[in-house]
Amino acid sequence: MISLKNVCFQYNEKQTLLQNIHLQIEQGEFIVLTGPSGSGKTTLSRIINGLIPHFYEGTLSGDVHIKGQNLKAAPIWQISQSIGSVFQDPKTQFFTSVAQDEMAFELENYGRDRSFIQQRLDDVCKQMNIADIRGAFLHTLSSGQKQNVAIASATMIDPEIYVMDEPSANLDLNATDALKDELVRLKKLGKTVVIAEHRLYYVMDLADRIIYMRNGRIEGILNPQETALFSHEELKKRGLRSPSLTEGSLPKNEAQNLPRDAAIDIRQLYVRHKRKNPFTIKGADLSLKFGEVCALIGENGAGKTMLARTITGLIHEHAGEIYFSGKRVKAKQRLKRAWFVMQDTVYQLFADSVWNELFLNIEPSLENKQQAEKLLKMLDLWLLREQHPATLSGGQKQRLVLAVGLMQKADIFILDEPTSGLDGSNLQRVISVIRQLKRRNCHVLIITHDHELVAGACQQIIKLEDGKISQNIPTATLEYEEIIQLMRSNQTIKKEDHTCHHHRLSNAF
Structure with a gap:
């Protein structure tokens, strides 16, 4: 044949x-x-x-x-x-x-x-x-x-x-x-x-x-x-991933004491593609903290990327409120504060080399150059610094956009499917980078279908269903099989005191 x-x-x-x-x-x-x-x-x-x-x-x-x-x-x-x-x-x-x-x-x-x-x-x-x-x-x-x-x-x-x-x-x-x-x-x-x-x-x-x-x-x-x-x-x-759905190739992330400073609060958010279209996000409520890595899950078409684009200011909300660090912020202000690493980064890279990408609107001072070198080495991009961004693989491009965000000193990161198409070795590398962001006290929200990434890097799992947050559960309270069950679009996990808690948001400030 x-x-x-x-x-x-x-x-x-x-x-x-x-x-x-x-x-x-x-x-x-x-x-x-x-x-x-x-x-x-x-x-x-x-x-x-x-x-x-x-x-x-x-x-x-x-x-x-x-x-x-x-x-x-x-x-x-x-x-x-x-x-x-x-x-x-x-x-x-x-x-x-x-x-x-x-x-x-x-x-x-x-x-x-x-x-x-x-x-x-x-x-x-x-x-x-x-x-x-x-x-x-x-x-x-x-x-x-x-x-x-x-x-x-x-x-x-x-x-x-x-x-x-x-x-x-x-x-x-x-x-x-x-x-x-x-x-x-x-x-x-x-x-x-x-x-x-x-x-x-x-x-x-x-x-x-x-x-x-x-x-x-x-x-x-x-x-x-x-x-x-x-x-x-x-x-x-x-460099392979696990051949078993119920046994990941990485150890499960352990529970840690998390800072409780508010990073993002969303109240009764409504968003749709166009004015005459039905709402995709229908009254979503969510509270996210600094020093926390959260997985945003849900079936294909649930509106995860739309929610992320709204948080970062790329899409305007139709109704509702979004707060950063306790202050209500409009879309233009959110664009300056949150850093969105898209699944398709071709729209985020503009320079003629990896190195120059980091300095498009940053002064190339000695301090900044030292920071850039440190970041590229951490992200395994140092040897590629003279290459054109268009020649990089998808995962390398995402890491470069991440480096640009760190150079901009962003403290809120949203990653859209950062492990899509990655092998086991690069999955580990991405998790290592995410843990570095957590140690910097950044908030990291990850849109993902990758159960190994969720188990290995995330402290919280947020499930989006029918335009609302249906579940918000600490990963540490779940067995590996329960994480997989939760990630199936038609299943839920009942955990006392860890279901969606939007009714508490009125007392958040």
């Missing part, structure tokens, strides 16, 4: 990304590509789906055959009819503005009958439980909802081969369960599935083989049953 012999690839003369790849994938196999960030998983998946060499330029050597066809000789339109692709960043594969238009786009390109396309749309939307968003504009959807649209778009053409790059990166636990159900269905149908993935727990019982990559090479082919028994030390050595 898929054959790679002595395959090497480099984007330019200085950057060889794949070396001597030999891989044979049979029809109906379920293959997982894993390994540390930067090991070549995405590049290998781009070769399998034909984007290399037909879209991404570079030097490709060796033999690649898909269904007996030479990849270099076959036209991309022919390859795409038998391969469905899902990218880690779904918006990079969208061509239209409405969800159902995007799902229908490829079949329309192939000239399929309108009635066939309509029936296929109905079937796929029902199958993936996304009928409620099929008519939505893509820009209004959450990252997880966009990912579901990308998966549905690939499913629409019913290909023989599926190639997915970190398909769970933006999904909550319930959506990941739905993704697994879809993968089970594909496996039963005899489809060939190749997934590049860091989160292994949901594919362990589906995988026929796990291909372990490092530094552009295949270092081993792992047996799923043996991988499931890896110790924490073995996982750390290989």
Whole structure:
């Protein structure tokens, strides 16, 4: 079905990304590509789906055959009819503005009958439980909802081969369960599935083989049953996340005495996308403290990012009040005080080098230069200081934006999915940085679906449901399994005196 012999690839003369790849994938196999960030998983998946060499330029050597066809000789339109692709960043594969238009786009390109396309749309939307968003504009959807649209778009053409790059990166636990159900269905149908993935727990019982990559090479082919028994030390050595949902690769964060100075107080907050739209945030109440790391959880589309953007002043509230350090602040004032590290940081980086990014509006004094060097070393960016920010990985870009915030002396940080698509080693690095912020007595609010991050770094879990804060629970009161239960969109945890306490806010000042 898929054959790679002595395959090497480099984007330019200085950057060889794949070396001597030999891989044979049979029809109906379920293959997982894993390994540390930067090991070549995405590049290998781009070769399998034909984007290399037909879209991404570079030097490709060796033999690649898909269904007996030479990849270099076959036209991309022919390859795409038998391969469905899902990218880690779904918006990079969208061509239209409405969800159902995007799902229908490829079949329309192939000239399929309108009635066939309509029936296929109905079937796929029902199958993936996304009928409620099929008519939505893509820009209004959450990252997880966009990912579901990308998966549905690939499913629409019913290909023989599926190639997915970190398909769970933006999904909550319930959506990941739905993704697994879809993968089970594909496996039963005899489809060939190749997934590049860091989160292994949901594919362990589906995988026929796990291909372990490092530094552009295949270092081993792992047996799923043996991988499931890896110790924490073995996982750390290989840079892997835990293959078990209920056993994280990191120790659970311990309870600590926290400062109680108020950082942010939110009272009866109402927010919506546009004036005529229904409210997404509906009377939310929340109190956050300095020296505290909180996880903001909720299902895809719950409004977590909208709430975060409102707190930072990027979106204006329709009604309600927001206080910083006990003082009511308007959106313009919040922009100067809170620092938002977006999931997609391309909109936050402007300079021509990592180093210059830190000094866009800061005097390059000796003291500031020393602080910048210290921060870049702490964030493992010092060796990249001369590189253009656009050349950094997603995780590196997020750490750079974090460094800019620290240079600005911000004391309120909001991080949007900071571990999306990260391996075990980089997950540990992010947690280390978050703990440094906590020691500086900053407040850190993390939007996340990552149960390992929540367990390893957060003191408080805040759940957003139906536009309101439904639960606010100290992590230390929960077992690991209870954290996972709480992060499922349809489940709650009953803990005495730790449910949402908005009725106390009137006595906060």
